[in-house]
Amino acid sequence: MIPADVFDEHRGRLKAVAYRVLGRVGDVEDVVQDAWLRWSTVDPATVDDPEAYLVRVTTRLAIDRLRSAQARREQYVGPWLPEPMLTSPDVAERVALADSVSTAMLLVLESLSPLERAVFVLREAFGYSHAEIASFVGRSEVSVRQTAARARAHVEEHRVRYDTDLATRTEVTQRFLAACAGGDLRRLVEVLAPGVELVSDGGGLAPAPRKVIAGLELVAGALLTFAGRLPEAPSIAVEELNGGPAIVVYSAGTPAVAVFLHLVDGLVHSIHLVSNPEKLSGIPPLPSAT
Incomplete structure (x- = not known):
């Protein structure tokens, strides 16, 4: 051997x-x-x-x-979240493995x-x-x-028992992305749960709230503000990260932000937003940027 x-x-x-x-x-x-x-x-x-x-x-x-x-x-400065990692569709199809690598589960494991x-x-x-x-x-x-x-x-x-159905998660992620990109508060509120929470990890190296934001109106407002401050000519895609769909914002082809949505009964219950540049190495840059 x-x-x-x-x-x-x-x-x-x-x-x-x-x-x-x-x-x-x-x-x-x-x-x-x-x-x-x-x-x-x-x-x-x-x-x-x-x-x-x-x-x-x-x-x-x-x-x-x-x-x-x-x-x-x-x-560490502000909330801490796990580092996003590109995963393959076959992992997402295996619910147990996908759950064990989700940012929500990894955050629970931190305790x-x-x-x-x-x-x-x-x-x-x-x-x-x-x-x-x-x-x-x-x-x-x-x-x-x-x-x-x-x-x-x-x-x-x-732990919170989040939705695992990939079709639902992907559909809500697309609706969420469209609402944020269009600055449409009404459409954004439609996909958010009343008690939704936003956890942002900038690590002191990227602009991000240093406390958890809770409540539909506050979270929706924060998201639209964030969407209005995206880098010039960003590329935005839904990628397979940590066992499920996630939104990745690229700046000049390099990952700048990763957003994970955790759903309960089809509504976004928790949002994990990672913008610390030191935590985005697990997401490859766009091909044109290599």
Whole structure:
């Protein structure tokens, strides 16, 4: 077996695990690279289960990196949102995987400890057994079962059950985009829930409200104001991000803003807007800009 070929066979799984544990595209690349460096020193013939070995290494590296990141978070300016990531339609078709990578779920996972988050992701998103996870994280199976139960209970308490139907999500996203682009307050209000919230992440590097905006009128007003301040000659598209449709605003072909809509009963319940330029590396630039 050629080490590089074996690693490449599992690279997609490793990136998927790392992203769900970290919620940061740049950190994912670093973790996967570190996992490769460790794997490159191992004789594959001596490893009975390469996937288990690589997932174990990746998980532990991700947990360590997440612990460091949480300490840095205390200095973050304004609300924090996960970094958007381009996903493929096949992920969106698998509801469990799509939900586990949505910005709404990743935000809920931020309230777990690094170990709880890793255990939850490995169990709920990827279906590993408690025994397998125990070997990945270096804990007993009994401890992992308790951690998994605690994490699941926490997530169930704090998560909102958003609509998962892709046709509905895409249709509402298109209506939302048309209303904002046309400055049509009436049409915009039609797709917003009364208690809608807008969470904007500019990280202090891009203009963005530093507090959550709540309420139909305030959110609608903020959105139309934002739409009126778009860069000159922007390109706007609906892309497949984080397991579902999202609006991406490009400036000179480079991603400038990503907008995620989370629906309940067909109305927009929560809006996540990411404009921090350091968080948009997971969205490729338009072909003409490369």
